[in-house]
Amino acid sequence: MESLNRVKDPKGRKRSSKRDPEANRQLLIKATLDTIADIGVTDTSVSRICERSGLSRGMIHLHFGGKDNLLTAAAQHFSTEYYAEMDRMTDLGSDASPEDRVMAVIEADLSEALLNPRSTKIWHAFRGIASSHRGIARYSSTQDPKLVETLRRAFTEIAQQNGHDPNLVNDATSGTLALLEGMWVNYLTDMQVFSRRRSAELIRRFLAGLFPGKFIL
Amino acid sequence: MESLNRVKDPKGRKRSSKRDPEANRQLLIKATLDTIADIGVTDTSVSRICERSGLSRGMIHLHFGGKDNLLTAAAQHFSTEYYAEMDRMTDLGSDASPEDRVMAVIEADLSEALLNPRSTKIWHAFRGIASSHRGIARYSSTQDPKLVETLRRAFTEIAQQNGHDPNLVNDATSGTLALLEGMWVNYLTDMQVFSRRRSAELIRRFLAGLFPGKFIL
DNA sequence: GTCTCTAATGGACGATCGTCCATTTAATGT
DNA sequence: ACATTAAATGGACGATCGTCCATTAGAGAC
Structure with a gap:
C-alpha cells in the first residue's frame, strides 16, 4: 500500500503531499480570487491572501515575484x-x-x-x-x-x-x-x-x- | 468697484475668493474623479487626491469626514x-x-x-x-x-x-x-x-x- | 547517516496608508 | 481695533502595506 503522504503528479513522479509547489501556486491563485470576491480588490492585500490560503507571506514573492504578478495570474x-x-x-x-x-x-x-x-x-x-x-x-x-x-x-x-x-x-x-x-x-x-x-x-x-x-x- | 477678491454666492452674500468651503468641496470631488480616471481606484489615496487638488490633507476629513465618504460623494x-x-x-x-x-x-x-x-x-x-x-x-x-x-x-x-x-x-x-x-x-x-x-x-x-x-x- | 538542493517560513524593513488635532489664517461682528 | 467664529493647514500617529531575506524543513542522491 502506498504511503498516504505521497501522491503522483501528472507526470507520474512521486511527490510529497507536504511539498507541492504547483499545488501551492494554485492555492494562492484560488485564495486571491476568493478574497477579491469576498472583500473586494481594494482590500485584497498580501496579508489577506496569505491568511486565507494558510501559507506564509513569503510564498507570493517565491512563486510570483510580487503581488502584481499574482493578480495577473x-x-x-x-x-x-x-x-x-x-x-x-x-x-x-x-x-x-x-x-x-x-x-x-x-x-x-x-x-x-x-x-x-x-x-x-x-x-x-x-x-x-x-x-x-x-x-x-x-x-x-x-x-x-x-x-x-x-x-x-x-x-x-x-x-x-x-x-x-x-x-x-x-x-x-x-x-x-x-x-x-x-x-x-x-x-x-x-x-x-x-x-x-x-x-x-x-x-x-x-x-x-x-x-x-x-x-x- | 467691487473688490476683486470678493464674489457673490448664490444667496447674494459676499464671500472671499480665498475662503470658499463649497468650492473646495467640489474641488476635492473633481480631484478624486480625475485621480481615479488617471491612476485607478486602487492607487487613489488621500495623498494623491490632495496633491492634485492643491489642498491640504486635513480638508478631506473636514469636508467629508473621511475618504470613504469622499468616494461616495x-x-x-x-x-x-x-x-x-x-x-x-x-x-x-x-x-x-x-x-x-x-x-x-x-x-x-x-x-x-x-x-x-x-x-x-x-x-x-x-x-x-x-x-x-x-x-x-x-x-x-x-x-x-x-x-x-x-x-x-x-x-x-x-x-x-x-x-x-x-x-x-x-x-x-x-x-x-x-x-x-x-x-x-x-x-x-x-x-x-x-x-x-x-x-x-x-x-x-x-x-x-x-x-x-x-x-x- | 550525510550531503545537497529547493520549498517554505516568518519576521524585519521602509514606505505609505487614513485619521485626527493643535495651530494658523481669514472673514465677520461689535 | 479687537474678539469671535469658521476655514484651512500640515504634521503626528499607529496601522498596514508590499518586498525581501536569513533561516528552517523536507525530499532525493549517494
Missing part, C-alpha cells in the same frame, strides 16, 4: 476557467442547428456555473482596475476570439439561408455579446430580481427580430 | 452629472416621435460628452468596487428610474400603434439599456476600434427587428 486563471467551462457547456453534436448553437452559448453564459455571485464580483473587479493594470487588461476582454468565431459561424449559416447583407453577421455577433454583458451587469446590480430564463428569452427575442423566421419560441 | 456627483447631461441632450420638442426619442437616448449615451475615456474608466472603476462599498453601490446602477421611464413610455407608444404583447415594452427597454452597457464595455476595452456611429446603428437594427416597420434607416 489570477486574472488569467479566471479567464481560462470561464472559457473552459463555456466550451464544455456548448459542446453540442455536430448536427446541432446554428440557432441551437447560439442559444447554447447564451444559456451557458447565463447559467449558474458561469454567472454567479463570485464570478460577477471578480469579473467586474478586474475590469474596474484593468485600465490601470496592464497585466490584468489582457484578460478582461469580452471578445474572446474563439467564442466570437463560434457565434459568427453560426450566424453566417443562418444568414446564408435567408440571404441578408454581410454586416448582419457582425452586428448579430457583437450585439449578442453586448446583450450578455448587460445581463451580467444586471445580475451584479440586483441578484434578487434577476431571472436567467427571462434574460435568455430577451436575447432570443432580439435575435428573432434580426433573423425573421428564426429563433422563434 | 464623488460617485454621486458623477452619477448626477451623467443624468443631467443625458437630460440636456434628450430634451427634444414635445412633438418628437417616440422613435426619435429612443434614438436620442442612444446617441446621447454614445456621444463624446457622456462616453469618453475619463467617464468609462471612472464608471467601471466604481462598478468594480461597488459590491464591497455600500455607499458607491447606490450610484452604480444602470437602471436610473427616470431614464427607464423615458424609454418605456416611448416604446409603449410605438408598440400601441402595432398592438404587440405587453412584455415587448419591458424587453425593448432593458434590452436597449443592456446593449448600451455592452457598448460602454467595448469602448473601454478597445477605444481605437470603437465606432459611435456603428454602435448606434447596431442598436437601431436590433430595435428595427423588434418593431417591424419602425426604426428603419
Whole structure:
C-alpha cells in the first residue's frame, strides 16, 4: 500500500503531499480570487491572501515575484476557467442547428456555473482596475476570439439561408455579446430580481427580430 | 468697484475668493474623479487626491469626514452629472416621435460628452468596487428610474400603434439599456476600434427587428 | 547517516496608508 | 481695533502595506 503522504503528479513522479509547489501556486491563485470576491480588490492585500490560503507571506514573492504578478495570474486563471467551462457547456453534436448553437452559448453564459455571485464580483473587479493594470487588461476582454468565431459561424449559416447583407453577421455577433454583458451587469446590480430564463428569452427575442423566421419560441 | 477678491454666492452674500468651503468641496470631488480616471481606484489615496487638488490633507476629513465618504460623494456627483447631461441632450420638442426619442437616448449615451475615456474608466472603476462599498453601490446602477421611464413610455407608444404583447415594452427597454452597457464595455476595452456611429446603428437594427416597420434607416 | 538542493517560513524593513488635532489664517461682528 | 467664529493647514500617529531575506524543513542522491 502506498504511503498516504505521497501522491503522483501528472507526470507520474512521486511527490510529497507536504511539498507541492504547483499545488501551492494554485492555492494562492484560488485564495486571491476568493478574497477579491469576498472583500473586494481594494482590500485584497498580501496579508489577506496569505491568511486565507494558510501559507506564509513569503510564498507570493517565491512563486510570483510580487503581488502584481499574482493578480495577473489570477486574472488569467479566471479567464481560462470561464472559457473552459463555456466550451464544455456548448459542446453540442455536430448536427446541432446554428440557432441551437447560439442559444447554447447564451444559456451557458447565463447559467449558474458561469454567472454567479463570485464570478460577477471578480469579473467586474478586474475590469474596474484593468485600465490601470496592464497585466490584468489582457484578460478582461469580452471578445474572446474563439467564442466570437463560434457565434459568427453560426450566424453566417443562418444568414446564408435567408440571404441578408454581410454586416448582419457582425452586428448579430457583437450585439449578442453586448446583450450578455448587460445581463451580467444586471445580475451584479440586483441578484434578487434577476431571472436567467427571462434574460435568455430577451436575447432570443432580439435575435428573432434580426433573423425573421428564426429563433422563434 | 467691487473688490476683486470678493464674489457673490448664490444667496447674494459676499464671500472671499480665498475662503470658499463649497468650492473646495467640489474641488476635492473633481480631484478624486480625475485621480481615479488617471491612476485607478486602487492607487487613489488621500495623498494623491490632495496633491492634485492643491489642498491640504486635513480638508478631506473636514469636508467629508473621511475618504470613504469622499468616494461616495464623488460617485454621486458623477452619477448626477451623467443624468443631467443625458437630460440636456434628450430634451427634444414635445412633438418628437417616440422613435426619435429612443434614438436620442442612444446617441446621447454614445456621444463624446457622456462616453469618453475619463467617464468609462471612472464608471467601471466604481462598478468594480461597488459590491464591497455600500455607499458607491447606490450610484452604480444602470437602471436610473427616470431614464427607464423615458424609454418605456416611448416604446409603449410605438408598440400601441402595432398592438404587440405587453412584455415587448419591458424587453425593448432593458434590452436597449443592456446593449448600451455592452457598448460602454467595448469602448473601454478597445477605444481605437470603437465606432459611435456603428454602435448606434447596431442598436437601431436590433430595435428595427423588434418593431417591424419602425426604426428603419 | 550525510550531503545537497529547493520549498517554505516568518519576521524585519521602509514606505505609505487614513485619521485626527493643535495651530494658523481669514472673514465677520461689535 | 479687537474678539469671535469658521476655514484651512500640515504634521503626528499607529496601522498596514508590499518586498525581501536569513533561516528552517523536507525530499532525493549517494
